Amino acid sequence: MHYEKLAIPDVVLLTPQVFGDERGFFMETFRQSEFEQHCGNHTFVQDNHSLSSHGILRGLHYQLEKPQGKLVRVTRGEVFDVAVDLRKSSPTFGQWVGAMLSAENKQLLWVPPGFAHAFYVTSEEAEFQYKCTDYYNPGDEYCIRWDDPTLAIDWPLVDNQQPGVSEKDALGARFKDARTFV
Numbered sequence: 001m002h003y004e005k006l007a008i009p010d011v012v013l014l015t016p017q018v019f020g021d022e023r024g025f026f027m028e029t030f031r032q033s034e035f036e037q038h039c040g041n042h043t044f045v046q047d048n049h050s051l052s053s054h055g056i057l058r059g060l061h062y063q064l065e066k067p068q069g070k071l072v073r074v075t076r077g078e079v080f081d082v083a084v085d086l087r088k089s090s091p092t093f094g095q096w097v098g099a100m101l102s103a104e105n106k107q108l109l110w111v112p113p114g115f116a117h118a119f120y121v122t123s124e125e126a127e128f129q130y131k132c133t134d135y136y137n138p139g140d141e142y143c144i145r146w147d148d149p150t151l152a153i154d155w156p157l158v159d160n161q162q163p164g165v166s167e168k169d170a171l172g173a174r175f176k177d178a179r180t181f182v
Helices: 032-039
Strands: 002-005 012-015 018-021 024-027 046-053 057-063 070-076 078-085 096-102 108-111 115-121 125-132 141-143
Touching: 002 032, 057 078, 070 078, 070 096, 070 115, 078 108, 078 125, 096 108, 115 125
Parallel strands: none
Antiparallel strands: 002 012, 012 108, 018 024, 046 125, 057 115, 057 141, 070 108, 070 125, 078 096, 078 115
16 A cells, blocks of 8 residues: 655545456555554544435535544545645644545545545546544534635536535535634
């Protein structure tokens, strides 16, 4: 596995070594000891799997009392995945970083606790899977608008069409009004 720190160094892009032949392929998607060496000492307690259609945007989501680190990957299709630093004490507070994740490139993205997370589906459909460092806590979920002008995320919107978002996501807070981490 190759680990690459992105523009926000706490966010790490993981590229697995893929062994393929006429039968298909094999790859290791997670090894605790290597993950700890490159991303920190985190334990995963929950796995999630979603299916979304072309043009759907989910996020920017986060939890404050029980912040979740997420190790995300796409097993079918392609998404543009985004992490926003919400840690006020961080030199990269309010900055975002994005990566294209796909079934083809097989990359994973580590989004640490203290970040808001979102993804936008650029393929016809995408299956998105992720490991979480804490459990989903319904009373502790927050959302920042995907199109917040302060964050100015450069979404690769197909044909400049507005993405499909949930009602909850459409009502997300502006970054300037959002609750953040210390």
